[in-house]
Structures are given as C-alpha cells and as structure tokens.
Amino acid sequence: MKDQVFFEDVIVGQQIPSLEKKVTTINILMYVSAVWLIDRIHFDQPYAIQRRGLPDVVAPGNMAGDYYAQLLSDWAGEKGEVRKTSFQFRNFMVPGDVLTCGGKVVNKYVGGGKGRVELELWIINQGNVNCVPGKGVVELPMRG
C-alpha cells in the first residue's frame, strides 16, 4: 500500500502524481454499454464525422470526470476523500489519444476541523492540448 499523504505535508504549488489514460474505441464501447449511453457520436464513426462534423467518434465527456475522480482518489489515499471536481469541455477526447491527467495544489486550509486542499487539474493530450481543464477539492487527514 502506498504512503498516506497528510495535509501538513502538502505544499502549495506542488504537483500530484499524474495518471495516464489511453482512449480506445474499446474503452468507449465498454463505457457506453455499461451505462446505456446510446448516442452514435460515441460508436458510429461515419455518422460522427459526416453527420455531426466531429473529428472521429468521441469519448463521453463524463469519462473526464472519472479520470479526475481516480487521479484525486489515488492521491488522497485511504484516509483522504475527494469532495469536489469541476471541469469544462474544451477539446474532444478521441481514440488514439494518450492523455496525461494531472494536478497542482493551488490552496490549502483548515475548515471544520478538516484539512482541505484545492487543486487545478488538467487532461493534456499528446498534442499538448488541455482537453478538459478542471478544479478539485480533496480532504486530507491531519497528523494532529
């Protein structure tokens, strides 16, 4: 098990360990099937390109939220909690993309007896485009 990160050890400006995600048609199909998201832009390439003017089939935007949830959960560890994520869709995530999901601590404070950390988040593709810029709030345990 990895070491627990504590509120006291966090430095404003530090980056958290990043997470790499590869976008594939298989993952997209798994996702839309698992949640019954029947929308052809996610699985019908001719339709997506010709009828909707998209670059390819596109990953559901929701998956960005999942990537951020995992990025922050992995960092927060067993005793930490992800409290908030927010993000804006700027560029599509398409099959073949290799995404680097990362974050930087921008603020920390104690509120209601709990240590809270605010982060700026990004999902950057292989072309160095930030597809889904975001923010997060994580609650971390305190050494006491």
Added chain:
Amino acid sequence: MKESLLESLGWTKYIGSESEMHTGEPVLARDIRRYALAIDDLNPIYFDENAAKKGKYGGLAAPLNYITWAVGVPGSEKPVGELGEDGLATFVGVPDIPNVWDLGWVRGGDELEFFKPVYVNDRVSVKGKIVDMKEKDGKSGKLLFVTSEFTYTNQNGELLAKHRVTMIATPRKE
C-alpha cells in the same frame, strides 16, 4: 433593446423548476466492475469483495462518478424504432422544457460534489432542478447556458452527491 432569446423561447419561467424524483434498481456488483473496467480504474476495491471490506469504504462501492449513472437516464430504455437518429431517447440535463430540440446543444462543463459512496445493492434516487439560465452574445449569434443540478440520495435518504451540468445551446443553422 436587444431581443432576449430566453424570453422569446418562453424559458425564463423554467428557472427553478424541478423534475420528478426517479429511483433506480439496486446497483449490482457487475455494474460496478464493468464501469471500473471501462474507465480503466483497476483498484481492487471495485472488483474484489474482500479487498473492498478492508478498503476505505468498508464494502464494494462504485467509482465516484458512477453516481451520475446509478439511476439510469429516465426514458432511455426504448425500442430502437422509438429512438431519434442519434440513438438518444431523451435530452440529458434539461428536463421538461418545450422546444428544447429547436437548438443545438453541447456540454459546457460539470461540477460534482461527493458526500457518501454508492454501495452495491443501494437504490439511488435522483431529483433534477434547473438552477440557472443565461445568455451571452457569441461569435455566431446568441449562446444560451442552462445549468441543471441533480441531487442523488440513497434508500436511507442520505445525500450522496450533487451534480451540476451546464449545457450550451446555439440556434440551429437553417
């Protein structure tokens, strides 16, 4: 006076309007496992009951964002013949507004707050509300921003999460 698109659509009165509460069927271990595979989050707490018991949630729970799917999209399970060209049965995010399809929609952004996890066998309920509508002048005409908030609770009435979705609409090109 500039013409207000929101007023000409007659939508302003829908700010603050709420949808009915929908309750989903019990969440299955299979739902959680397949979802975790789809997002490629291989943490054993989503796959293995023993690992889950020893893990932070004390039992099999879903990856955080699964909450937005735990009820299912109301009205989405229809025969193929009743679906629109793109396969969608209902408009996700903006319930019960007339003429919603007269505009072209894109997802602007999301905001999620997490309070408690969803466990296997939970029955999750959701209630949606339109919290804001705004319009701005864009490069090719008016842009509408419609923000809905979905509140998720479990069978014990405990608050699990809130999800705000902002959809952006532009008049369709003729």
